[in-house]
Amino acid sequence: xxxxxxxxxxxxxxxxxFPFTRSLGPVQSAFLTGLRERTVLGVRTxxxxxxxxxxxxxxxxxAELRDLVEVGVTGTVTTWAWNPEPRRGxxxxxxxxxxxxxxxxxxxAVLHALDAPGPEAVRTGLRVRIRWxxxxxxxxxxxxxxxxYDSDPVVEHRPHDGLFADSVTGIVAPARLDYTYSPGAAxxxxxxxxxxxxxxxxRCPSCTKxxxxxxxxxxxxxxxxxxxxxxxxxxxxxxxxxVNIKAKNADIDVPYVYxxxxxxxxxxxxxxxxxxxxxxxxRMGLRxxxxxxxxxxxxxxxxxxxxxxxxxDTYKELL
Amino acid sequence: xxxxxxxxxxxxxxxxxxRRTDDLSEVEMVMxxxxxxxxxxxxxxxxxxxxxSGSSDYLAGRAFSFTxxxxxxxxxPPISESHVETDGAWALYEAWVKLLTGEADTAxxxxxxxxxxxSVRDVLTRQLDPYYLAPLxxxxxxxxxxxxxxxxxxxxxxxxxxxxxxxxxxxxAAENPHAQLRGARPQGGYVVRPLRTGDCPPIGDGAAAVILxxxxxxxxxxxxxxWIRGMDHRIEAHSLGVRDLTDSPSTRLAxxxxxxxxxxxxxxxxxxxxxxxxxxxxxxxxxxxxxxxNPSGGVLAANPVMAAGLIRLxxxxxxxxxxxxxxxxxxxxxxxxxxxxxxxxxxGENRA
Numbered sequence: 001x002x003x004x005x006x007x008x009x010x011x012x013x014x015x016x017x018f019p020f021t022r023s024l025g026p027v028q029s030a031f032l033t034g035l036r037e038r039t040v041l042g043v044r045t046x047x048x049x050x051x052x053x054x055x056x057x058x059x060x061x062x063a064e065l066r067d068l069v070e071v072g073v074t075g076t077v078t079t080w081a082w083n084p085e086p087r088r089g090x091x092x093x094x095x096x097x098x099x100x101x102x103x104x105x106x107x108x109a110v111l112h113a114l115d116a117p118g119p120e121a122v123r124t125g126l127r128v129r130i131r132w133x134x135x136x137x138x139x140x141x142x143x144x145x146x147x148x149y150d151s152d153p154v155v156e157h158r159p160h161d162g163l164f165a166d167s168v169t170g171i172v173a174p175a176r177l178d179y180t181y182s183p184g185a186a187x188x189x190x191x192x193x194x195x196x197x198x199x200x201x202x203r204c205p206s207c208t209k210x211x212x213x214x215x216x217x218x219x220x221x222x223x224x225x226x227x228x229x230x231x232x233x234x235x236x237x238x239x240x241x242x243v244n245i246k247a248k249n250a251d252i253d254v255p256y257v258y259x260x261x262x263x264x265x266x267x268x269x270x271x272x273x274x275x276x277x278x279x280x281x282x283r284m285g286l287r288x289x290x291x292x293x294x295x296x297x298x299x300x301x302x303x304x305x306x307x308x309x310x311x312x313d314t315y316k317e318l319l
Numbered sequence: 320x321x322x323x324x325x326x327x328x329x330x331x332x333x334x335x336x337x338r339r340t341d342d343l344s345e346v347e348m349v350m351x352x353x354x355x356x357x358x359x360x361x362x363x364x365x366x367x368x369x370x371x372s373g374s375s376d377y378l379a380g381r382a383f384s385f386t387x388x389x390x391x392x393x394x395x396p397p398i399s400e401s402h403v404e405t406d407g408a409w410a411l412y413e414a415w416v417k418l419l420t421g422e423a424d425t426a427x428x429x430x431x432x433x434x435x436x437x438s439v440r441d442v443l444t445r446q447l448d449p450y451y452l453a454p455l456x457x458x459x460x461x462x463x464x465x466x467x468x469x470x471x472x473x474x475x476x477x478x479x480x481x482x483x484x485x486x487x488x489x490x491x492a493a494e495n496p497h498a499q500l501r502g503a504r505p506q507g508g509y510v511v512r513p514l515r516t517g518d519c520p521p522i523g524d525g526a527a528a529v530i531l532x533x534x535x536x537x538x539x540x541x542x543x544x545x546w547i548r549g550m551d552h553r554i555e556a557h558s559l560g561v562r563d564l565t566d567s568p569s570t571r572l573a574x575x576x577x578x579x580x581x582x583x584x585x586x587x588x589x590x591x592x593x594x595x596x597x598x599x600x601x602x603x604x605x606x607x608x609x610x611x612x613n614p615s616g617g618v619l620a621a622n623p624v625m626a627a628g629l630i631r632l633x634x635x636x637x638x639x640x641x642x643x644x645x646x647x648x649x650x651x652x653x654x655x656x657x658x659x660x661x662x663x664x665x666x667g668e669n670r671a
Contacts, residue, residue, distance in 0.1 A: 009341045014436075016380045020449060028450055051561065053451045059556035079472065079564065081464030082512035087441060089456035098461045098511070100560050109560030111452060111465075119512055124472045140451050173449050179380035179437040184344025215390060216347045222364045222393025224350060 010188045014181040020173045027056045029169055030068055030162030035142035038132055041160055042071045042106050050157055052106035053140075069157040072104030074129040074149060079109075082119035088176075091145050097122045101146055105157035113145040127151055138168030186216035186225060193230075195297050199290075201266055203227040209267035232263035235302070236310040237286040238319050239269075242279055257282045261302055262318040269318050276303030285309035321578070326418045327537040327544030328529050328665065330359040331633035331640075336499040336525035336621035339435040345374075345384050349431045350391040352528040356427070360530050360540040364393040367530075368423025370400040371414045373407030373430035374625050377442050388431060399423065406430065407527065407629030408590075408651030408661050414531055415550055424533045425540075431526035432625035439522055439624060446654065448557060459592075460519055462655040464511040466564040467595035471513055473565050476598045478513060482506050484594040485517040485619060492616025499523045499621040518594040525623030527630045545636035545647070545665040551576035552651075552661035559656060567603040570650065570660040574604055577662045579648050584664070586611045586638055586647040588631035592618045596657055600650060604662075610648075614638065628652065632663055639667040 024032060027043055031054050034041045043054035044067040052071055057064060081098045083090070090096075091113035099122075100109035115131065116122050129149035136142035183191065186202055190213045193200035202214035202225035209218065210229045218225055240259035246252075257279050260269035274282050275291065287307040290299035332355035340348055357363065370392055374385050381387075385402050394400060403409045407430020414426035434442075440458035447453045470476050485506060492498035499521045507516030530540070537544040553569035553576075555562050574580060587610050591597035597612070606612060613619075615634040618627045628651025635649040644667065651661040 011341065014380050022449055024450070032450070051558075053558065053560070055558065059558065059561050078560075079465045079469040081461055081468055081514075082509065083461055084509065084512070087456060087458055089441075089444075089454075090458075091455055098457060098465055100465060102560075108558065111457060111559055112455065124468070140454050171450065171454075173454055175445060175453075177377070177380060177437055177442055177445070181380070181436060182341040184347050185342055186347065187344060215387060216344050217350055217390035218393070219390040219395040220393055222350075222353065222391055224347070 009182050010191055011180050011182045014179040015176065016179065017174070017176040020175060021170060022173060023170045024168065025056045026162070027054045027065065027068070029167050030164070032138040032140070032142075032171065033164045033167040035140070036136040036138040036168065037164055038073070039160070040071050040073055040103060040130070041068050041162060042157065043067060044069055049107045050105060051108050052103050053110050068160045068162040069105070070160040071106045071157045072154060074127065074151050075101040075103035075106070076153060077114070077122070077124055077126040077128060078102050079124055080114065080122050082122065091141070096145065099128070099146060101128055104154045112143055115145045115147050121148065127153070139171055184216055186214040189228065190214055197292055197296060198230055199232045199263055201229050201231050203229050210265060211268065212263055212266040212270055229265060231265035232290070234287060234289045234305050234307075235261045235263035235266070236315050237274065237282065237284055237288060238262050238315050239284060240274065240282050255279045259302070261288060262315050272299060273301040274303070275301040283309065285312060285315070321548065322419055324419050324421065324533055325537070325546055326415055326531055326533050327541065327546045328632065328636035329532045329537050329541035329544050330356040330530040331527070331637045332356045332359070333497050333527040333626070333630055333633060334525045335497050336523045336623050338499065338521070338523050340433060340524040341435070345379070345381070345388045345431055345433060346391045348433070348524065349388050349429060349526045352526045353391055353427070353429060356528045356530045362425065362530065362540070367425050367427045368399065369414055369417045369426040370394070370398055371402065371410040371417075371426065371428050373403045373405055373410035373629065374432060375404055377445055378439065378624060379433040379436045392427065405653050406625050406627065406651055408632055409552065409653070411529060411531070411629060411632055412550060412552060412661060415547060418531055418533045424536045426531040427528065428531065428629065429526065429528035430626040430629045432623045433524040434522050434624050435524050451558070459655065460511045460514060462559065463593040463595065464514045465559070466599070466656045467513050467518070467593065469564045470595050470598055475565055475602070476595065480598070481518050481594040484597050488613055488617050488619035491614055492620030495616050495620065497621065498616045500616075501620065514593060514595070520592045520618050520622035521620070523621065523623055525621065525626055527623070527626045527633055529629065529633050529636065541640060543640050543642060543667050545639035545667060548664045548666050549577035549579070550661065550663040552659065554659040555657070562656070564656055565599065567599050567657050567660060570600060570603040570657065570662060573660050573662040574648070577664050579604065579662055579664050582646060584610055584646045584648045586614065586635060586644040588615065588617070588635040588647065588649045589613055590618055590628045590631045590651045592622060592627070594619065599657060604648065604650070628661065635665050639665055642667070
C-alpha cells in the first residue's frame with residue numbers, strides 16, 4: 001500500500017488547563033496584600049525612583065529593593081489602547097481601554113483596564129483612579145479596573161512597613177488555552193485504520209523499519225515514512241511493569257500490567273495494558289492480541305492468545 | 320569585536336507559510352525545509368556537527384512537540400543537539416557559539432510554529448509576568464497597541480506612516496513565493512486602536528532552516544557564504560511600565576556589540592510584527608532611506624511565530640548568497656513590545 005493523503009483531516013478539541021501556584025517574594029507579597037487592603041505600595045530604588053508595581057530587584061542595577069512606600073490611588077494615563085472586543089479573562093467584559101497608569105507618587109506605570117464609554121473619552125494624560133474589586137484576595141485583579149476621575153496630581157508618597165495581618169504568600173493563577181488538535185497525515189491514516197480494527201504502520205523507505213504508530217518520519221534516517229504495512233493483530237510482550245498506584249480518574253483496578261507489545265511485523269513495540277490474565281502471570285514473550293473498545297475505535301487492552309510463548313531471539317531486538 | 324572564527328550561513332529554506340496546516344503534523348511541516356537545506360549544500364544528516372531548534376509547545380498545545388520534530392533530522396542514534404523555547408534566531412545564536420568554540424564545523428538550525436490550532440493572541444499572554452500581567456490576559460495586539468499609541472503621542476509617527484509601512488511590506492511580498500500575504504490590501508478597521516488589521520501580522524504556520532559552516536568548509540558548501548561578522552542579543556527591563564516604549568535601547572546595544580554601526584549596511588531584515596515596531600527599530604538602528612528594509616515583505620507578510628526571527632537571518636543571508644547584498648543587518652525579537660532583541664551583521668566577500 002502506498003501512503004495516500006487522508007480523505008479528510010481528523011480534528012478534535014483540546015483544552016490545556018492548569019492552575020499555576022506561585023510563591024511571592026517579600027515585595028510582591030506586600031504589594032498584593034496591600035491591594036487587598038486598598039493600599040498601593042511601591043518600592044524605592046537607590047536613585048530614589050518609585051517603582052509601581054514594585055519589583056524585588058532594580059531593573060537597572062539588580063540591587064535588592066526592600067524600601068516600600070505607599071502611593072496614591074489616583075494617577076495619570078501614560079498610554080492607552082482601545083479594545084473593542086474583550087477576550088476571555090480580561091478585566092472587563094464590555095469594550096474598554098488598556099492603559100498604563102502612573103499612580104500619583106510613582107515614577108513608573110502599571111498596566112490595567114480603564115472603564116470608559118468609548119475611545120473618544122480616553123487620552124494620554126487623562127486623570128484616573130482605581131476602582132477596587134468588591135471581593136479582594138491579594139492579586140492584581142483586586143484592582144477591578146481604572147475609571148476616569150478628575151483630580152489634581154499629587155506627588156507625595158510616604159514610607160510603609162509593608163506589614164499587614166494575614167499577608168498573602170502566594171497566588172494561584174489559573175490558565176486555560178483552547179486548541180483544535182489535528183494529528184497530521186501519518187497519524188490520521190493510523191487512526192482511520194484503527195477505526196476499521198486494523199493496525200497499519202508505515203515503513204521507512206531507507207532502513208525498511210516499520211513504525212507503529214507512525215509519526216510521519218523515520219527518526220534514524222530523517223525522512224518520511226511511505227509504504228503502509230498492516231501489522232498484528234497479535235504480538236509479543238517484550239517487557240512489562242505492574243502498576244500498583246491508581247492513576248487519577250482511571251477506572252482500572254490495581255494492580256494491573258502495562259506492557260510493551262511488539263505486534264507481528266512491527267519494527268518497534270507499542271504500549272498497552274494486558275488483561276484477561278492474573279497480573280502475576282504476565283511474562284516476557286507472552287503472545288497477546290487486541291481487545292477492541294466498545295466503540296471499536298482503538299484497542300482497549302491486549303489479552304493472551306493462548307499460543308506458546310515467543311522465543312526470546314524473536315523479539316530481543318525490539319526490547 | 321570580530322569573532323575569532325569565521326562562520327557563515329551557507330543555506331536557507333522556508334516553507335510556504337499558510338493560515339492553516341491541518342493536514343500536517345509539526346515534523347511533516349518541518350521535514351521538507353530540512354531536506355531542502357541539505358540538498359542545497361549536498362550534506363547528509365550524518366555530516367552535521369550540531370543541530371539546534373527553536374519552537375514553543377504552547378503554540379499548538381502539544382507537549383514536547385520539539386522531540387517529535389527531531390524525528391525529521393534523523394536524531395537516532397543520538398546526535399549533538401539542543402533546543403531553545405523561543406524563536407529559532409536564538410537557536411542560530413547557540414549554534415554560532417558552538418561553532419566559535421571549535422567543537423563543530425557545521426550546524427543545522429531550524430524552527431517552526433503552528434499558530435493555527437490555538438489562539439495565538441491569547442497563547443502569548445502566558446509568556447508575561449505571572450504576578451502582575453498574565454492574570455489580566457493582555458493579548459499581543461493590545462500590548463503592541465499601547466506601544467503604538469505612545470509613538471503617536473510622541474509625534475514620532477502617524478497612522479498614514481504606519482499604513483505606508485504595511486503597504487510597502489505586502490507589495491514587496493508579492494515577489495516572495497513563501498509569503499502568506501502577497502500584495503497590498505486595505506488597512507481595515509481597528510483591531511485594538513490605534514492598530515488596524517493592516518498594522519498586524521497575519522496568523523499562520525510555517526518552518527525554516529539554515530545551515531551554518533565555519534571557514535573553508537563554508538566556502539566549499541556555498542558559492543558566496545553570508546559571513547556572520549557579529550551577533551548579539553539584549554533584553555529590556557521586565558516591566559512594560561518601566562520602559563520607554565518608543566525606544567529600543569536593547570536593539571541599539573545589540574547592534575553596537577554586533578558591529579552594525581562600524582560600516583553602512585545595504586539591507587536590513589527587521590523582525591517587526593507590527594508596523595509601529597518597524598518605526599522603533601529603524602530609529603534604534605539609525606537606518607535611513609538608503610537601506611533596503613524587509614525586501615522579503617517581513618513579518619507583516621508571513622509570521623510563523625518561532626520561525627519568523629530565524630527567517631529574517633535566512634532572508635538576509637539569501638540576499639548575500641544571490642549577490643543582492645554585500646552587508647546586511649538581520650534582527651529578531653521575542654516577547655511583548657520588542658522585549659528581547661537579537662542583531663546579526665552578515666557580509667559577502669568582495670566579488671572579483
